[in-house]
Amino acid sequence: MANHDVPEVKEDIETPELHEGATAHLAIFPAQEKHMVPLGFPGARVENWQQAGVDKLKDLLEKYRSLQVYLDICVKCGSCTDKCHYFLGTGDPNNMPVQRAELMRSVYRRYFTPSGKFFPQLVNARDFDEETLKKWVTYFHQCSQCRRCSVFCPYGIDTAEITMAAREIMDAIGVGHKYSQEIIGKVHTIGNNLGIPKPALNGTLRFMEDEILDATGQEVRLPVDVKGAEVLMVAPSADFFSAPHVESLMGYAKVFHAAGVSYSFSSIASEAANFGMFIGSYEQKRKIASRIAEQARELGVKRIVVGECGHAWRVAYSFWNTLVGPFDTLDPRYPVPQHICEFTNDLYKRGGLTFDKETNDDKVVTFHDSCNVARASRMGDTPGGQFTIPRDLIRATCNHYADMDADTIHEKTFCCGGGGGLLTDELMDLRIKGMLPRVTALKQVMKHDKVNFLALICAICKAQFSKVLPYYDIPMDTVGGVHQLVNNAIVLGKNKGVV
Amino acid sequence: MLMSLLAYLALAIFLAGFAWKIFQYARSPAPLLIPTTPAPLTKIGVAWRLFTEVAFFNSLFKGNKWTWLFGYAFHAALVLVLLRHVRYFADMPHWFAEVQIFGVIAGIVMVGALGMLLIRRFWVARTRYISSPADYLMLMLLLAIGGTGLLMKFAFRPDIVSIKEAMVGWVTLRGFQTPGDVLFAVHFALVLVLLAIFPFSKLMHLGGLFFSPSRNQTDTPREHRHVNPWAAP
Numbered sequence: 001m002a003n004h005d006v007p008e009v010k011e012d013i014e015t016p017e018l019h020e021g022a023t024a025h026l027a028i029f030p031a032q033e034k035h036m037v038p039l040g041f042p043g044a045r046v047e048n049w050q051q052a053g054v055d056k057l058k059d060l061l062e063k064y065r066s067l068q069v070y071l072d073i074c075v076k077c078g079s080c081t082d083k084c085h086y087f088l089g090t091g092d093p094n095n096m097p098v099q100r101a102e103l104m105r106s107v108y109r110r111y112f113t114p115s116g117k118f119f120p121q122l123v124n125a126r127d128f129d130e131e132t133l134k135k136w137v138t139y140f141h142q143c144s145q146c147r148r149c150s151v152f153c154p155y156g157i158d159t160a161e162i163t164m165a166a167r168e169i170m171d172a173i174g175v176g177h178k179y180s181q182e183i184i185g186k187v188h189t190i191g192n193n194l195g196i197p198k199p200a201l202n203g204t205l206r207f208m209e210d211e212i213l214d215a216t217g218q219e220v221r222l223p224v225d226v227k228g229a230e231v232l233m234v235a236p237s238a239d240f241f242s243a244p245h246v247e248s249l250m251g252y253a254k255v256f257h258a259a260g261v262s263y264s265f266s267s268i269a270s271e272a273a274n275f276g277m278f279i280g281s282y283e284q285k286r287k288i289a290s291r292i293a294e295q296a297r298e299l300g301v302k303r304i305v306v307g308e309c310g311h312a313w314r315v316a317y318s319f320w321n322t323l324v325g326p327f328d329t330l331d332p333r334y335p336v337p338q339h340i341c342e343f344t345n346d347l348y349k350r351g352g353l354t355f356d357k358e359t360n361d362d363k364v365v366t367f368h369d370s371c372n373v374a375r376a377s378r379m380g381d382t383p384g385g386q387f388t389i390p391r392d393l394i395r396a397t398c399n400h401y402a403d404m405d406a407d408t409i410h411e412k413t414f415c416c417g418g419g420g421g422l423l424t425d426e427l428m429d430l431r432i433k434g435m436l437p438r439v440t441a442l443k444q445v446m447k448h449d450k451v452n453f454l455a456l457i458c459a460i461c462k463a464q465f466s467k468v469l470p471y472y473d474i475p476m477d478t479v480g481g482v483h484q485l486v487n488n489a490i491v492l493g494k495n496k497g498v499v
Numbered sequence: 500m501l502m503s504l505l506a507y508l509a510l511a512i513f514l515a516g517f518a519w520k521i522f523q524y525a526r527s528p529a530p531l532l533i534p535t536t537p538a539p540l541t542k543i544g545v546a547w548r549l550f551t552e553v554a555f556f557n558s559l560f561k562g563n564k565w566t567w568l569f570g571y572a573f574h575a576a577l578v579l580v581l582l583r584h585v586r587y588f589a590d591m592p593h594w595f596a597e598v599q600i601f602g603v604i605a606g607i608v609m610v611g612a613l614g615m616l617l618i619r620r621f622w623v624a625r626t627r628y629i630s631s632p633a634d635y636l637m638l639m640l641l642l643a644i645g646g647t648g649l650l651m652k653f654a655f656r657p658d659i660v661s662i663k664e665a666m667v668g669w670v671t672l673r674g675f676q677t678p679g680d681v682l683f684a685v686h687f688a689l690v691l692v693l694l695a696i697f698p699f700s701k702l703m704h705l706g707g708l709f710f711s712p713s714r715n716q717t718d719t720p721r722e723h724r725h726v727n728p729w730a731a732p
């Protein structure tokens with residue numbers, strides 16, 4: 001492990017003192033021409049970038065009510081100031097949500113309000129100059145778009161919306177983040193974030209079939225591009241290759257097998273993630289989502305099920321219908337899309353699955369609500385289903401479960417520290433510090449309830465936790481998917497034919 | 500003469516500016532559904548959510564108890580104070596005089612709460628950091644309005660009859676003679692300043708809250724297709 005400054009974990013989550021400029025030095029790798037141009041962005045910073053940036057802001061103000069309203073109505077009450085995990089972990093005042101937003105608000109005032117035009121000092125209005133842009137690049141890449149701040153704001157001001165707009169403006173003037181742009185490029189050229197071509201995808205899935213056969217004696221299939229399947233299964237591509245993600249993938253496969261529901265992955269839509277959201281681009285969001293809608297039509301499936309991935313679920317649940325709907329070739333009896341937890345839990349409740357909880361008896365489980373699932377989507381028919389359904393499923397597969405502190409779960413959950421397009425090595429320092437509140441709550445239940453397993457439903461959370469928890473002296477195999485628990489507990493060959 | 504001109508100017512700026520901002524919010528599109536979840540599934544549910552925000556400052560309560568206490572006390576008191584002021588603009592039934600006492604108490608609470616908000620803004624390092632001169636000036640302006648009001652109530656009582664005559668003249672657009680009382684003139688002038696800056700300041704949270712997409716949308720993207728008005732077909 002490289003040398004990083006790991007904050008001390010206290011008994012409780014504490015609000016730090018202000019440390020001016022604590023994370024001002026953290027720099028992202030800039031996107032290069034080869035990443036930007038294929039996505040329709042300028043290859044380098046454009047000549048008249050100041051004017052172009054202000055013009056883009058004007059354009060976005062006219063397109064997004066959220067931006068217009070949120071830039072106007074913040075009263076600086078301070079309710080959000082101690083709610084962001086990046087502030088709690090770093091103490092950098094620019095990581096207080098209101099202050100992060102102020103980076104854009106000050107520019108908005110300067111160019112779009114009378115007070116900012118005539119009395120810039122009085123209202124803190126700033127030119128969109130070199131120094132401002134530098135702060136934008138830095139601090140709009142220290143927001144994971146987790147929306148925790150919006151829960152506590154009296155007007156619901158969602159800093160994630162402002163971060164998205166800021167990144168969109170920066171892309172428009174040729175200042176991009178390599179990590180997200182490069183990944184989006186891979187989705188368009190190869191089909192998924194990891195850049196796995198079809199033969200490799202096929203190879204790994206056949207390998208997994210053999211593994212399951214060896215372990216269970218059951219011929220569980222993981223099919224690709226099968227026309228006429230009932231379900232199109234869209235998983236984050238990390239599920240195909242990364243640990244502990246693959247265990248969940250095998251869990252999905254066993255659920256379909258046990259329930260006798262035919263399904264298929266798609267080699268073209270082999271990615272649930274949609275980094276178009278991270279860079280704030282409507283057009284990229286739409287393009288990336290359209291692969292999936294097209295594949296659903298192409299393969300003639302009746303339903304679409306989405307795997308364990310937080311932001312992907314937000315885009316799928318909240319945005320797909322708008323971006324690429326309506327899905328009128330699918331079976332109207334099922335919601336489009338369905339979350340794998342909804343799918344599995346529903347089958348289980350109707351008697352379509354059998355679990356042997358004792359297989360997970362070595363574990364005391366807690367559940368981390370992923371931010372995008374918790375605060376930007378739903379599962380099931382009632383508000384809050386996104387909290388109860390995964391927990392119901394965990395309790396169905398395990399005997400030992402304990403929740404973390406009430407201020408750190410459900411809608412108040414803390415981000416893992418790696419969401420929103422920040423899961424990249426150059427931001428490791430931030431990722432470690434941003435995890436502090438979550439680790440504090442986790443250590444509490446590890447101590448009091450002997451928790452030894454952190455169940456997740458997000459590919460980014462899984463990658464982030466397994467990489468960063470060791471810095472806090474928590475072993476990486478503490479982390480796993482909810483469907484990893486399903487994978488362990490499911491009894492094959494018992495049920496058939498419940499759809 | 501000058502005062503009455505300024506009074507009409509401020510009123511016009513306030514009304515036109517406020518209407519313009521509301522029009523701007525209403526007109527700007529909401530391309531995607533972004534309610535902060537868990538969110539209501541029905542319009543009635545949304546109305547209730549907004550009601551709890553307006554009537555109880557629900558989210559602020561979750562966020563910070565002290566700010567909630569002072570902020571809530573200020574706003575609730577302000578409402579009562581404004582109601583009490585109706586009698587300076589119109590003839591009110593007899594019972595209205597009987598309940599004036601609540602408005603008077605509210606005036607004291609309001610000024611006290613504003614003072615606490617000011618102290619808090621300055622005292623807590625985080626809120627001090629996020630505050631611009633305008634944020635302090637806004638509180639001081641409100642304090643000055645409240646303070647001059649209380650002075651008129653408790654120390655230097657002006658001639659209410661001439662004030663009422665002037666105010667009725669003002670709001671019915673018939674013009675008015677500025678009452679001679681200095682304290683009143685200051686009180687009134689500060690209110691005019693407040694009216695004139697209202698639409699261009701953070702005070703627009705009054706109207707903006709109702710347009711906040713994270714609070715005013717239903718969580719029904721799968722049930723009903725939400726259409727982005729500017730998306731290419």
Ligand code: SF4
Nearest residue numbers: 084143144146147149
């Ligand atoms: S959205 Fe999350 S990461 Fe961004 S400012 Fe708000 S709390 Fe912080």
Ligand code: SF4
Nearest residue numbers: 074075077078080153
């Ligand atoms: S909670 Fe909302 S209104 Fe208060 S400072 Fe934060 S963004 Fe502004």
